[in-house]
Amino acid sequence: MNALYKLMMIAILLLNLNGLMAQEIYAGRYKAIFKEPPQKVPTAKTPDGPLAGNGDIGLTMGGTADQIRFFIGKNDFWRAYPVYPGGGIAFPGSLEFDIPALQGGTFYAEQHLDKADIEAVFKKEHLKLNLNAFVTARQNTIVFELETNQPISLKLKLKAAEGNTAVTAAGQSDEVYWVSRSFEHSPLLEWPAHIAMALKTIPAVTDFSGEITLYPGKKKVFALTVFSNQDCPDWKERTIAEAKQINAPEIIKMKLAHQDWWASFWKASNVRIGDTLLEKYYYASQYLFACSSRGDKFAPGIWGPFITRDSSAWGGDYHLNYNYQAPYWAAYSSNHIDLTANFDQPLLDYMEKGKNHARELLGIRGIYYPVGIGPKGLVTTRWPLSPDEMEKRYATRENTIDGGYKFLGQKINAVFSVSNMLMRFYSTYDQNYALKVYPYLLECADFWEDYLKLENGKYVIYMDHYGEVMPNLRNKGQWRNQLGDFNSTLSLGLVKMLFKGLVDMSVFLKKDGQRQAKWMDIRDHISSFPLGVIQGRQSLKSVERSPSEWHQGVMGLARVSIHGLVLPSGVCGPVTDPVFNQILLNDVAHWKDKINDPADWGNTLGNGIETCFPAAVRVGYPADEIIKYLKARIAKQSYPNLWITAEGGGIETLSAVPLAINEMLLQSYEGLIRIFPNWNKNKDASFEKLRAYGAFTISSKLKNGQILYVNISSEKGRNCILENPWPGQKVRVYRNGKKAEILSGKRFNLKTFAGEKISLNI
Template sequence: MTTRSLLQLTVILLLCGSRPGNAQEIYAGRYKAVFTAAPQKVPTAKIPDGPLAGNGDIGLTLGGNPDNLCFYLGKNDFWRAYPVYPGGGIALPGWLELNISALKGADYYAEQVQDKAFIKGEFTKNDLKVIMDAWVSATANTVVASFTATKACTLKALLKATKGNTSVNTSGTTQGIHWVTRSFQNTPLLEWPCHVAMALKVLGAEQQNDGSITLKPNQKVTLVVTIYTNQDNPDWKQKAITTALATTQNTLVQLREQHEAWWKDFWGRSNVRIGDPFIEKYYYASQYLFGATSRGNKFAPGIWGPFVTRDSSAWGGDYHLNYNYQAPYWAAYSSNYIDQTDNFDQPLLDYMEKGKAHAKALLGMKGIYYPVGIGPKGLVTTRWPLTPDEMEKRYATRENTIDGGYKFLGQKINAVFSVGNMLMRFYSTYDRAYALKIYPYVLECANFWEDYLKFENGRYVIYNDHYGEVMPNLRNKGVWRNMLGDFNSTLSLGLVKMLFKGVVDLSTFLNADAGRLEKWQHIVKHLSDFTVAEVNGKLSLKSVEKSPSPWHSGINGLARVSIHGLILPGGVCGPETDSAFNQVLLNDVSRWKERMKAPGEWANTLGNGIETCFPAAVRVGYDADEILKQLKDRITVQSLPNLWITAEGGGTETLAAVPLTINEMLLQSYEQVIRIFPNWNKNKDASFDQLRAYGAFLVSSKQEKGEILFVKMRSEAGRTCTIRNPWPGKAVQLFRNGRKAEILTGKTFAFGTKAGEKLELQKAG
């Protein structure tokens, strides 16, 4: 983002933030993204920089100049179900092209209005101004774009389906509705067919055969595009056409009301107020973009969500299982967006039979063994190139049968990564139906690792599960196998410990497999310790205990990959778990600053890991003000005008970075102990409403002038609440449903609750 853009945004935010609050205010409405120039990265293989709107299934990306605007229309369930990328992966249905020749050379202005989820545009040339309003219905498969001009001009609207990449395309007109289709079907190795239809209706004017529409002065013209796939409806083409035919101005009014009500409910789930407009701006923008990207009852988003602007996007836009797929959801649990995560588990469950086959055929093991990348409906996306020639071209070796032709990249842990998300949701809700849903998956992971672990000299050890991806490429040519052989990777040890602690908790909760608890508990107790070594008189974390790879075997300290095992999603380390070991991790975080060469490089997150390293620094107790300073520098160096914080290696995972960092500063609950403002400057006022804590508690609190004023909670599951005393050394008055109850004392105390009970803690007296 340019300095000019940042200054423009800051002025707007200050003006918006000066309005007095009221009970009906959506706090997120204070912040929006502003664009004063046409997007430069649309289309792209990664994250576009244009204004974005979406409903968690359909994504709208605005590209182009005022005289040639283009609405790229992505959809989370439109895939070319082919096992190799490029070529396979999520695909682009098409776009709506809007030509207004009278606006050639016009000034560009647009807003991404996040509280109500629409895009506003104003394009001005001399005395002609065209005003645009575009949104993706939160409750229907419908995209709406309205245009109003101050003087007469011509708009040419052309709905187009993407061609190529083996797709079959058709188009036509039915009762004035122009429609296009795109299909992937009947080609070798395609695992399942996928079809999409898009239909265009014009309201408020007549459209000519060539797509031309006359915009009369101050008369609104509305374009409606309905989009359906065969995943939505078996009669997908007819559904798109009939839905477009049935759309009227009256139905659009109702749709807009439902749309705004959905987003009002979304913003009412939780909020934070920290007195820092810059961080709040990116906090709420990230929440908006996640809400626009993921919808619980739809297909899960891939690396780029529904904001796909071309076929063959990077990494096929797939579900990359060694953190990219999991990370976008990490802030959703504490932010109380549980229903937005409903889509997470299905692709993992759908791949289980293939995962069992991989484990048996390739390793001779029980349980499940997953490659690095999958897609929906049991799709594998990460086969090696199918011919030796293509393999040599891309990876400098003709051997395309490594690991049976699948990319495991030396890592056995891919399936377990996702258990972290499952456990986050389970601990956050204690929902029995959800526990029953995920238990078979978690159990198969336990089956694999119970079989794979070796018990040697009184401890369980892990051979040949690698800290990082190990694979042939153009740089290491024939020597990549010399890097294989990691022993006791920190990543593996942390995630396996998380797995067995979790399966014990699930088994106990469901009263299932009681006969296996003793073995699982033995693994948790006797799993190898994390390896440390001395650096300048202080202990530091090693990535692995032993490795033939110089990169893996060094003393690298706490870093993105080891954080995945220990803290996120591992959750097996921190001050509450082991204060002495936490000091080692805290020492390592303090060294991140020493390695910086320029602002924004803290924790080496320009490549990957902003969503991992910043919350981890909070968890281990690093200085909150320094974390926020470094976070601001990192965002300033690498983010887009639409407020999407970017990374070199991925897209949607960065949406968790700011919300999770702030949520962890204000509320922590790992290891089932609730801590209020655990890592926040006591001299800075802040408040939060309805953040979700482990134990299924919704928590609200406020800190003012260095004092926590109250702690309010609602118990969803009726579990015992264990909480660190918010007023150290003081007695605490507990209120139950508004009435005085117990007096609580001590550093940490626990009390029983009932499902639905409202609780409040105040300093006694």
């Protein structure tokens, strides 16, 4: 079998050589390098070890040369319990390689972005062990390949995680060893969760309890298959059956399919900006998000599928006041729409409960969501179920606040997610997608139509809070005196976004024309964003008024207000309102006054790197300055696996660098496509197939201070409104390769046809 395996691999490599030579995967220029064992594996937050994944299954490497550990996570394996710790995404288990001969040996690993694998080398004196691991892109299987230069013995342990009310089992079926972990029959579980992992070696072994010997020149392959009851009802039987079918030819097929998927992924778009550090983090962030999310699978929680223990921070849930939404933001403009298709389902699944919350707690229509939910209608953020536990954790015995659910003083948790729905809608104008999410937008509209108050010709918002308001140990359970925000910028912006987007979607779908007048009235007459004066200049205020010293005292554009105004809402900007944008731009210009460390520009060491940096780009702060601070932030707080970390979140940071760079090169969120809108024109740059609102993909190149061309592909035949990339000059248009009209002026309104290719140059 080994000889056959080698021959087939050689043949496949030869067959693929021409293709690999013909088209380089640009992301392959970059990789993560590890010269010592990971320090934060396992962890309740972001791991620092080598990572691989297929958007459903995540693989985290830890341990040492002699005790190699692989932690397996899966996006759909949850303990469906309404309180954390204890509830939330759960840890399936681990695969361990114990190799005593490598005790004290060196640890070296690489995480490859183009191939989506982990390659490691462990050495001690003359002994060397090579390991390659990857999560197959198209199957539920993880592959581990080991080679050695000397005979070496190892012990293998496949372990299901124990505790937290789980029931585990293990067994062997022919040459396959399997383990399982289940949550069921515990009080308050909303649905049962089961997972199985089955291991097969190639060449096969039948004694998994003893030592396995590796010999020089003979590769040993370990294939681990993983299925949950969310994949199929016969989860355990299928796991074992598929593991049994794996052999050397099947491994080769999996590897080819894996390479093909990732090659297609990297072809979807491309940027080149002449800055190797930012390009490395640009592509690494894209890689890590693609490892975390796949459109036809469960959506990733705060830590993605890189789960290394139970009771991850915040239950690893879907935190709805920005953490859940943020990881997706760069995927739209990066033309990775397929990775975003899982976003909506948890929100749609919670709608009936959301209606009950609105009706029972507020007495109004629509949907009202707590701060944290999970899949399949799960709520993850109930207050502790006993007064004693409540007092221990939150310094009050009152565990029936808001019916026992954590709303934390905020009404925006449902409407916040409309931002992502609109990003995808405007990016694709996909009718089927619009029909899918339109009912959600309608429920949000019902809520806000009832909740808003009309005073003196303006719609105002009471009791929706700029930040979370809750009992805690710091305030000793005294929190109600902090309630009372009036006209929070976060709330005003998100509500404006909702009704603007709802009008656009209803027109597109030709639905609810009789309601559009009301929606436009709210859109046009929502209260103005509050302003104040600081150091003699106009500045944004977080709220019009509040009893909270913190909320009342936040002056200037900051992370939370950005969410409502600039990103993800997109209701403000230099095109929409240049005068107001100048106020926001001045606020950004004063961020540097508030820091001692350039890494904390925008106050992003805790949270907000994915918000503040792209928002600074959108309002027009100089790109070179943003890049300087972004590099300082990366250097201050990132891991060897190229994950930029934050104190309060995980995969949300993966959108920071891609979105900031994309917005420097191409903007379209204000209904006007702008080419290199915030880029130093003296620096060469190019991009291929970035996605713009209107269902366009666009490519362009800047060289020696001149834009050489703009290529536009129209998917849906919509009008393309474009700022003249060559101010003051006439522009030649080519349509499907043929000369067409000549345009002039500041803006062009290009009529397009579905599938049409348009090129512009001077």
